[in-house]
Amino acid sequence: MSALRCVGMGSRRTRERGLLAGAAALGVIGLAAVHTTLHPAEPWRPVVVGGVALLGFLVVHGALCVSGSAADEIMLPAAAGLSAIGLVMIYRLRPEYLIRQAAWIALGLAALVLILGVLRDLRGVRRYAYLCAAAGLTLLAVTVVAGVERNGARQWLLLGGVAVEPGELVKLLLVVFFAAVLAEQRAALTLPGRRRWRAEFGRLGPMLLCCLGALLLLVFQRDLGLAMLYYGVFIAMLYVATGRMDYVAAGLAAFAAGAALCYHWFGHVRVRVDVWADPWAHASGAGYQILQGLYALAAGGVLGTGLGAGHPMLMPASYTDMIFPAIGEELGAAGTFSVVALYLILVGRMFRAAVRAGGAFEALVAAGVATALGLQAFIILGGSTRLIPLTGIPAPFLTYGGSAAVANFAALAVLLGVSARATGRRRQVEALRGAADR
Amino acid sequence: MARRTANVGRLLAVLLVLLLAYLAGVQVVWGPQLARSPQNPRLAIAAEETQWGRILDRHLTVLADSTVQGGRQVRRYADGPSYAHLLGYRSARYGLASLEMRYDPELLGMPAATPWEASLGFFGRTVRGDDLVLTIDAAVQQAAAQALGDHRGAVVALDPRTGAVLALASRPTFDPAAVDARWPVLSRDPAAPLLDRATAGQYPPGSSFKPVVLAAALGAGRATQRTTLDCAASVSVDGLVITNFEHEQYGTMSLPRAFAMSCNVAFVHLGLATGAGPIIRTARALGLGQAPRFDLPAAPGYLPDPRTLGRRGLAEISFGQGSLLVTPLQMAVVAAALANRGVAMRPFVLLQVRAPDGRVLAAYAEHGGRDALPSGIASQVAADMVEAVRDGTGTAAQLPGVVVAGKTGTAENPHGATDAWFIAFAPADHPTVALAVLLENAGVGGQVAAPAARQVLAAALRAQAGQGGRP
Numbered sequence: 001m002s003a004l005r006c007v008g009m010g011s012r013r014t015r016e017r018g019l020l021a022g023a024a025a026l027g028v029i030g031l032a033a034v035h036t037t038l039h040p041a042e043p044w045r046p047v048v049v050g051g052v053a054l055l056g057f058l059v060v061h062g063a064l065c066v067s068g069s070a071a072d073e074i075m076l077p078a079a080a081g082l083s084a085i086g087l088v089m090i091y092r093l094r095p096e097y098l099i100r101q102a103a104w105i106a107l108g109l110a111a112l113v114l115i116l117g118v119l120r121d122l123r124g125v126r127r128y129a130y131l132c133a134a135a136g137l138t139l140l141a142v143t144v145v146a147g148v149e150r151n152g153a154r155q156w157l158l159l160g161g162v163a164v165e166p167g168e169l170v171k172l173l174l175v176v177f178f179a180a181v182l183a184e185q186r187a188a189l190t191l192p193g194r195r196r197w198r199a200e201f202g203r204l205g206p207m208l209l210c211c212l213g214a215l216l217l218l219v220f221q222r223d224l225g226l227a228m229l230y231y232g233v234f235i236a237m238l239y240v241a242t243g244r245m246d247y248v249a250a251g252l253a254a255f256a257a258g259a260a261l262c263y264h265w266f267g268h269v270r271v272r273v274d275v276w277a278d279p280w281a282h283a284s285g286a287g288y289q290i291l292q293g294l295y296a297l298a299a300g301g302v303l304g305t306g307l308g309a310g311h312p313m314l315m316p317a318s319y320t321d322m323i324f325p326a327i328g329e330e331l332g333a334a335g336t337f338s339v340v341a342l343y344l345i346l347v348g349r350m351f352r353a354a355v356r357a358g359g360a361f362e363a364l365v366a367a368g369v370a371t372a373l374g375l376q377a378f379i380i381l382g383g384s385t386r387l388i389p390l391t392g393i394p395a396p397f398l399t400y401g402g403s404a405a406v407a408n409f410a411a412l413a414v415l416l417g418v419s420a421r422a423t424g425r426r427r428q429v430e431a432l433r434g435a436a437d438r
Numbered sequence: 439m440a441r442r443t444a445n446v447g448r449l450l451a452v453l454l455v456l457l458l459a460y461l462a463g464v465q466v467v468w469g470p471q472l473a474r475s476p477q478n479p480r481l482a483i484a485a486e487e488t489q490w491g492r493i494l495d496r497h498l499t500v501l502a503d504s505t506v507q508g509g510r511q512v513r514r515y516a517d518g519p520s521y522a523h524l525l526g527y528r529s530a531r532y533g534l535a536s537l538e539m540r541y542d543p544e545l546l547g548m549p550a551a552t553p554w555e556a557s558l559g560f561f562g563r564t565v566r567g568d569d570l571v572l573t574i575d576a577a578v579q580q581a582a583a584q585a586l587g588d589h590r591g592a593v594v595a596l597d598p599r600t601g602a603v604l605a606l607a608s609r610p611t612f613d614p615a616a617v618d619a620r621w622p623v624l625s626r627d628p629a630a631p632l633l634d635r636a637t638a639g640q641y642p643p644g645s646s647f648k649p650v651v652l653a654a655a656l657g658a659g660r661a662t663q664r665t666t667l668d669c670a671a672s673v674s675v676d677g678l679v680i681t682n683f684e685h686e687q688y689g690t691m692s693l694p695r696a697f698a699m700s701c702n703v704a705f706v707h708l709g710l711a712t713g714a715g716p717i718i719r720t721a722r723a724l725g726l727g728q729a730p731r732f733d734l735p736a737a738p739g740y741l742p743d744p745r746t747l748g749r750r751g752l753a754e755i756s757f758g759q760g761s762l763l764v765t766p767l768q769m770a771v772v773a774a775a776l777a778n779r780g781v782a783m784r785p786f787v788l789l790q791v792r793a794p795d796g797r798v799l800a801a802y803a804e805h806g807g808r809d810a811l812p813s814g815i816a817s818q819v820a821a822d823m824v825e826a827v828r829d830g831t832g833t834a835a836q837l838p839g840v841v842v843a844g845k846t847g848t849a850e851n852p853h854g855a856t857d858a859w860f861i862a863f864a865p866a867d868h869p870t871v872a873l874a875v876l877l878e879n880a881g882v883g884g885q886v887a888a889p890a891a892r893q894v895l896a897a898a899l900r901a902q903a904g905q906g907g908r909p
Contacts, residue, residue, distance in 0.1 A: 311479070
């Protein structure tokens with residue numbers, strides 16, 4: 001009976017299926033294009049494997065169908081589109097990583113289904129908020145102590161030969177913790193009347209400490225992009241929960257002060273900023289990467305050179321930090337605009353779900369996760385194109401990497417769940433209204 | 439809380455839309471300029487993968503093309519040494535120079551004119567770069583190279599009506615095809631053969647600056663054609679004694695005669711009467727003292743500050759000495775502006791960019807000009823320049839059947855014998871060619887530079903007659 005719901009015309013899930021098929025087709029066509037251009041003599045296995053990973057999205061869709069979910073129907077296809085473009089570019093830039101990235105996507109989708117199945121109600125998580133914070137900070141601390149350095153940042157943990165980037169997962173744990181603290185304290189913080197900063201400071205103490213600790217640990221890891229992301233999410237959630245502009249102002253002032261101190265104290269921060277201000281002055285040194293990114297974007301023009309016809313390999317880290325300029329070179333402004341549009345759609349739908357979420361905790365988690373994804377996309381897309389200083393963090397769903405894939409699909413699962421419950425509530429309300437009218 | 443959540447969402451949307459606008463800027467608006475940056479490694483890659491475009495003169499005579507030798511593409515120059523400073527070179531080790539560098543993206547076909555062309559590389563066909571058609575006339579360039587002979591120096595010839603460069607030659611020169619092998623010698627040669635004297639050589643103008651002083655005096659109302667000047671053998675200005683060339687003395691003479699005979703003492707009197715301000719302003723209006731906008735990097739020369747010049751300094755610049763420095767290209771523009779009723783056309787050398795199939799992708803007829811002098815002043819100076827060639831210091835530039843206007847210069851310099859200058863245009867009533875000739879340490883302008891100019895003028899007029907006098 002429930003499976004039949006998916007066959008009906010015009011339903012959410014029908015739209016989702018069509019969009020997902022489109023995204024998968026896009027990915028397979030792209031993979032095939034790269035294959036025939038660059039590896040015509042080799043077996044087609046990578047294309048098949050990539051295609052199978054993208055079909056995984058349809059399996060998730062099937063699971064949503066069978067469970068009769070009323071989840072948002074746009075988020076999953078938007079993520080599928082970004083994953084497809086990411087797979088194509090990884091095959092183009094680092095063919096030997098394609099199969100692994102396909103596996104990461106499959107793993108991420110499995111995590112998504114698992115979370116959707118287990119987390120029927122987010123409120124259950126609230127009890128573990130402090131555990132989340134402790135686990136998150138511990139993970140970051142372990143990374144500082146036992147982590148390995150890659151590309152100048154000590155942000156990786158080696159677990160049985162697999163490099164894990166804990167920062168990506170900690171992002172979600174901290175959102176849960178912040179949401180729990182704010183949901184509990186927001187009533188006290190939004191009372192009308194005289195502001196009593198000291199008392200409020202005490203109420204927010206655990207959250208401030210946690211945020212400060214995480215930021216310090218990230219600065220030790222030299223992971224400035226993630227530090228910026230955490231802090232942005234923190235301020236955004238504080239604003240959403242309390243609406244207190246004095247907090248926002250204080251937060252931004254603290255950010256400015258912290259940024260200035262980092263610029264003063266840390267050579268690597270200074271280099272990043274100086275290179276951003278004038279990459280040509282450091283053309284053969286620190287500015288090389290960002291300059292190559294600009295040349296790649298310029299080489300792409302409107303329609304791009306075509307897959308396999310450009311020279312994105314001239315950029316260091318083309319398949320990770322610089323994947324967006326690589327897209328810009330071979331797929332042109334058409335490609336970069338499509339990617340930004342997909343992020344706009346995905347993040348937009350996430351905020352839509354957050355706005356409709358029921359209950360302060362769930363709404364705050366949803367808002368935090370949506371902010372995290374949108375801000376992360378902006379930081380790395382803007383950074384790799386020299387709109388803002390470059391700090392290497394993965395572009396959600398696009399960049400190569402397992403930890404990021406699992407974390408992002410988990411985030412997607414949370415928001416899909418929130419949107420499904422919101423729709424369920426609306427339907428109930430409508431049904432009640434209908435009954436009352438009668 | 440829902441409202442504030444939506445606000446955060448809106449803020450992020452604004453940031454992403456900002457990113458879109460920025461991307462449009464980088465990829466579409468500034469993209470072509472970024473792609474041209476000599477630091478862009480894609481240029482070097484394209485140079486490997488592309489058959490370089492050719493460089494042609496205005497009649498499509500091939501000046502440079504390329505061939506494959508031992509699996510490598512090499513440049514072939516039709517008359518390498520004559521064009522070395524203008525066209526430049528393509529060296530695997532020492533990079534690119536001059537037009538080869540300035541228009542490298544065009545010669546490599548970047549950005550490809552059509553997506554179809556860009557994709558040709560896919561199918562294993564060599565993509566061919568675009569051809570450059572120059573304003574240069576090979577016959578005039580050849581005459582210029584011959585006129586320079588064994589002298590160190592430069593010739594620049596322009597069409598004064600448009601600013602199109604007909605010839606640009608510099609000596610001593612080198613073989614652009616042999617730069618790799620000869621570099622150690624070329625780069626250390628004290629005669630500096632790699633220096634383009636036409637655009638980058640800076641010299642005192644000597645008497646070839648007198649048209650500027652004359653224009654300033656006429657423009658400031660300090661003199662008319664009927665003014666008489668004292669041309670004694672020498673004059674003392676605040677203790678500085680200035681003498682005429684070879685101590686000539688003519689007594690009192692009319693302004694046109696003083697100009698035609700290039701009397702230094704008379705021009706010192708004229709300059710002192712006019713003042714430093716009008717002279718420097720006129721020189722600046724004619725393009726001196728600033729780097730001309732041109733296809734190649736060009737030196738600015740030097741004009742002193744009139745406020746700090748003093749009477750002695752003013753006396754010196756009145757006959758083109760003192761701290762004044764000019765380039766042959768700048769003096770050619772001065773001659774062209776006097777020829778073109780005071781309008782100085784911007785000099786340029788790229789006439790067309792053509793696709794390999796001959797389609798014209800870009801064409802330039804002119805790059806505009808500016809009113810350097812009132813046309814009445816310009817034609818008075820032009821008339822006096824006609825007199826200088828008819829019966830003055832420039833008689834060696836006379837051509838049968840054509841009225842030539844010109845001015846000689848014999849500039850003292852700290853490096854030995856005088857530099858010989860001649861600036862000229864012809865035919866005087868409707869000029870179609872203007873030029874500047876400079877011969878380093880070669881002696882007297884009227885004796886060596888004027889005959890050289892004559893050859894180039896004759897070649898240019900002959901070439902223009904051959905094509906019906908079109909610009």
